[in-house]
Amino acid sequence: MANKFSAAVVYAVFSSFALNFFYQPGHVYASGATGLAQVVSELIVRVTGHNILPISVTLILVNVPLIALAWRGIGKQFTIYTLITIVMSSVFIHFIPVTTLTNEPVINAVFGGAIMGFGVGNAMKSGISSGGTDIVSLYMRKKNGRTVGTLSFIVNGVIVFIAGALFGWEYMLYSIIAIFVNSRVQDAIFTRQKRLQVMIVTQNPDLLVQKLFEKFNHGVTILNNSEGGFTHQKRTVLFSVITMYEYQDFKHVIAKYDPHAFVSISENVRVLGKFEEVDD
Template identity: 60%
Template sequence: MNLIRNISVEKLMQKFSASVVYAILSAVALNLFFQPGHVYSSGITGLAQIFTTLSVNIIGQNLPVSITLYLLNLPLLILAWFKIGKQFTIYTVLTVTLSSVFIHIIPQYTLATDPIINAIFGGAIMGSGIGYALRSGISSGGTDIISLYIRKKTGRQVGNISLIFNGVIVIVAGILFGWQYMFYSLLTIFVSSRVTDAIYTKQRKLQATIVTKNPEVVIQALHELLHRGVTVVNSAEGGYSHIDMTLLITIITQAEYQEFKYIMKTVDPHAFVSIVENVKVLGRFVEDEA
């Protein structure tokens, strides 16, 4: 019970800190690079920028990006609640709320007037925030929710899925405001998606091979805490000690690796563990709800 409690508290603090980090990074990218450089961001943030720009003509009032961003996320949060997971959605609501608040309170400031510089650095900062959020098991909202839903069904990488959705959004921006803005925004989306895939490693799978004298306690911990199946090979023998051992094989995600290490150090610190990275899996492999 203490092991479960310690891991749960650690995950809670990690998710909360990731929400704060993403909120700050997204606000910095938007208010210091995208808005001053007239570059449209990726995903729902870019769509919120479009609606904010059009709001003067539509309703005669300039709606803040923070407000349009929150309103556009509401239907997607409903999708996440029913199709991805309830805990995932709760943290996403927190992340979207914090992001809107920081976007509202951090003032716009022009660091550079060159739209290419704004596109590259803004995209890198935004991609860092998205990747860190996803790696911590939360979503930044918007098209990330759609991307995660499709990835659960198809196994495709999040960055590549987002690239398709975001391409549609910037084409709309190009039609409405000028094609030069579309090209700057495409550069932003490309940089952001590459940084996201570089940081977000949950989609990478690892094979853990465990040589242990205490297979039952290890199997129970992996079942209860990581919800992972384990293949058991009995009657293994140590080549030097000639002691009977048990060989356990399991597949985990990169995001579960730190948790896995903590479990092994706690339940069987003398076990020998080897890790193979980026393995391919055929058959049923269920990822958690995040």
Template identity: 55%
Template sequence: MNRKTSFKKKLKYFISREAKKVGLLKTLRSISREKYAEKISASLLYGLLSAIAVNFFFQPGHVYSSGVTGLAQVLSALSQRTLGFEIPVSVTFYAINLPLLILAWYKIGHKFTVFTFITVTLSSVFIQLVPKVTLTQDPLINAIFGGLVMGTGIGYGLRSRISSGGTDIVSLTIRKKTGRDVGRISLMVNGAIMVFAGLLFGWQYALYSMITIFVSSRVTDAIYTKQKKMQAMIVTSHPDRVVKMIHKKLHRGVTCINDAEGTYNHEKKAVLLAIITREEYSDFKYYMSKTDPKAFVSVAENVHVMGRFVDMD
């Protein structure tokens, strides 16, 4: 019985190990069919820009970034004061992200985790290799330009649908489980960073860090437009054709109001309402010009949506 039990355990372990290999191979093959070059380029750009922001602006100015990067700065500063030696920001950044990457592998998806792992690794390597340069000791200038550089990297990363890890993983895990966006996590982490900045270097540096977070978020929003919703109202004589186009090309739903009437020619038309993202707007204009160039189209920007609206991957 003992031999049989031992053999069964070994067989089960072997099958499990081979299944994991097959799963990883499938993930890598599916990635190779996508525009992975664009994602890798975005990971490289984010890694380089985050390193420039940290080593040229944040560290010399004692200014803290948002999210895990700022948390890594805090832990690095605390190690200097409590242990007598400084643990590099690159090491603390990587150490915080490793358990989160394991969580992402099992809870979010393999493809997401692979690209996040690449981004986190490149960021850590660049932060370690890029030398610290003190361009200015003015904390306000460091806060503004550090936020500008970091926000640019985050914005282009999000446009290429890559994640820099950290609080993104926790938020996505909870959103996938509960269906709700969790903004409190970032708020709590950033709040803790501000408190530590104030305690370590003085409360004026906490205010400078708030400026960094504000500038970074504004630049990110300016570059990453996918989350901005737009409402398109289409008055058309060919509703079936337009609806088919929106369904097939943009994968969006449409609300149709039939028997509308133009007051000049008293021609019967249909009014279509569709919610799209700012990222999809150029495609929408192109396909509309091909589908029904005579349609009247009105677009309202930055609309607020209640109910089910799916963000495309």
């Protein structure tokens, strides 16, 4: 719980810095819900001539229907932490003043994208979401196992197009740079879809299998009567596949129910057949 809350604070700080120190001064648009909030807020200013809905408020309004979707379809704990993350981010965005560090749009795009990507990646690594299209992706994968990458592509495409229409087409290119850098930094820190093969050598196979089923609902292959090469003692080897999103919870299960187990983890494995992802 403390780890997730601290990750929410880190995301709030980094996202507000990226937005108020780089995106806003450089007229660069972010991806997802933050970029959509920028679009809505700017359009209202253009139409009314007044900043009636600042980005901090618009960000919450954009995420309201998505929070409702998460509550019904993903899980209450996930939704609560996501809501905390969004509210804290909005508060930091509201109170941290917009500050122009440079007027060079490429620098604003690169550094803004990198800072935002770090915040999002750190949040996802800790098992929380920053909201936006990420919620829709999780919901669809949990319901039918399908991804909705085209949704993010369409939303981001609309965002950068509006950026070009409002400020000039060169700013569309700067926004594309920011979104690209954001995604690369985010993937360098954490990739939710990355699958890990875990091999567990244990003396308590029944308890671990029960707890792994309860937490993840993934299949577990059991190899009985394995022998240690040094001690020649009988052990049981468990094989399973988890996602990077589940890694922290997996470590907690092992530490709690068999701290003496030997665990080997292989990254980027390919899976054929049914593999259910549990996101709450």
